[in-house]
Amino acid sequence: MRYRELNGIQFSVIGLGTWQFGSPEWGYGREYSERVAYELVEEALSLGINLFDTAELYGFGRSETILGQALGSHRRQALIASKYAPILPLPGVGRKHARRSAARLGVEEIDLYQLHFPNPLFSLRAEVAEFEPMLHAGDIRMLGLSNYSLGAWRRTQDSVSFPLWTNQVHLSLFARRPVREMVPWAIANDRLIIAYSPLEQGLLSGRYDIDNKPTNLRRLKREFGDRTLLAFRPVREVMERVARSYDATIAQVALAWVLSHESVVAIPGASSVEQLRSNAQAADLILSEDDYLDLAEVAQRMWP
Numbered sequence: 173m174r175y176r177e178l179n180g181i182q183f184s185v186i187g188l189g190t191w192q193f194g195s196p197e198w199g200y201g202r203e204y205s206e207r208v209a210y211e212l213v214e215e216a217l218s219l220g221i222n223l224f225d226t227a228e229l230y231g232f233g234r235s236e237t238i239l240g241q242a243l244g245s246h247r248r249q250a251l252i253a254s255k256y257a258p259i260l261p262l263p264g265v266g267r268k269h270a271r272r273s274a275a276r277l278g279v280e281e282i283d284l285y286q287l288h289f290p291n292p293l294f295s296l297r298a299e300v301a302e303f304e305p306m307l308h309a310g311d312i313r314m315l316g317l318s319n320y321s322l323g324a325w326r327r328t329q330d331s332v333s334f335p336l337w338t339n340q341v342h343l344s345l346f347a348r349r350p351v352r353e354m355v356p357w358a359i360a361n362d363r364l365i366i367a368y369s370p371l372e373q374g375l376l377s378g379r380y381d382i383d384n385k386p387t388n389l390r391r392l393k394r395e396f397g398d399r400t401l402l403a404f405r406p407v408r409e410v411m412e413r414v415a416r417s418y419d420a421t422i423a424q425v426a427l428a429w430v431l432s433h434e435s436v437v438a439i440p441g442a443s444s445v446e447q448l449r450s451n452a453q454a455a456d457l458i459l460s461e462d463d464y465l466d467l468a469e470v471a472q473r474m475w476p
Contacts, residue, residue, distance in 0.1 A: 173220030187223030187439040194234025213242035227255035240278035253284035286316040297331040343367035358435040370438040376426035427454035
């Protein structure tokens with residue numbers, strides 16, 4: 173496993189996204205929440221994965237609860253990243269939510285606490301500044317953002333006296349916008365980008381096509397519409413060619429492309445231990461510059 177250092181802390185370049193823990197909309201069933209999720213956390217730790225991402229919105233707190241229980245006595249091996257949804261961020265509300273998340277996770281300190289999305293009706297500075305006392309008290313180790321544009325990240329950072337270390341954003345071959353400006357800024361300013369949906373919920377794994385679509389909530393997403401699936405075919409051909417040259421899977425190639433960028437880590441989910449192991453192996457796959465560019469160019473033609 174490779175790691176990125178931030179604020180003196182080592183982040184595994186492949187983390188484990190846990191939205192699906194306790195969230196019935198994924199259609200994984202009761203056994204997943206009661207058994208598989210625990211196996212995934214245990215196996216992740218054994219593979220050197222230390223970054224676990226969750227949020228209070230995932231399963232209305234169930235994801236945090238399951239993750240906390242699964243980590244158990246191995247808590248100190250993990251970097252837990254959770255998120256606060258600032259739906260009505262009145263003074264004091266954010267701190268209450270952070271304490272509830274910590275209780276569900278079974279921890280006294282949350283390693284990375286992130287604002288899940290900006291609320292345009294409230295001051296971004298006020299939303300973030302509310303957590304400063306918790307930083308000083310040791311209730312939160314680091315603060316970060318999620319779904320913030322680069323401009324909002326920079327403006328909010330300029331308005332507070334403490335670092336906003338991370339920004340969790342949608343980044344994949346399908347969603348390349350952060351590569352243009354956000355990644356260079358993060359590199360220059362010792363910040364970290366956490367890429368969610370790096371496999372586009374399975375589209376970039378090669379598992380689905382026009383004749384084989386997902387049956388759960390993903391079937392409603394534009395990534396699995398007929399137009400997108402047809403456009404994906406030439407992208408898949410290039411991904412398969414690159415994968416063969418490295419004796420890898422196309423999902424590993426998709427993850428390796430994301431990790432080709434400095435100051436970026438990825439948090440794919442996993443439906444099984446086998447998928448988790450495959451994701452972890454992508455950490456050691458280093459694409460050549462030519463392969464990186466071939467993938468970027470074919471993706472640009474299909475999805476400008």
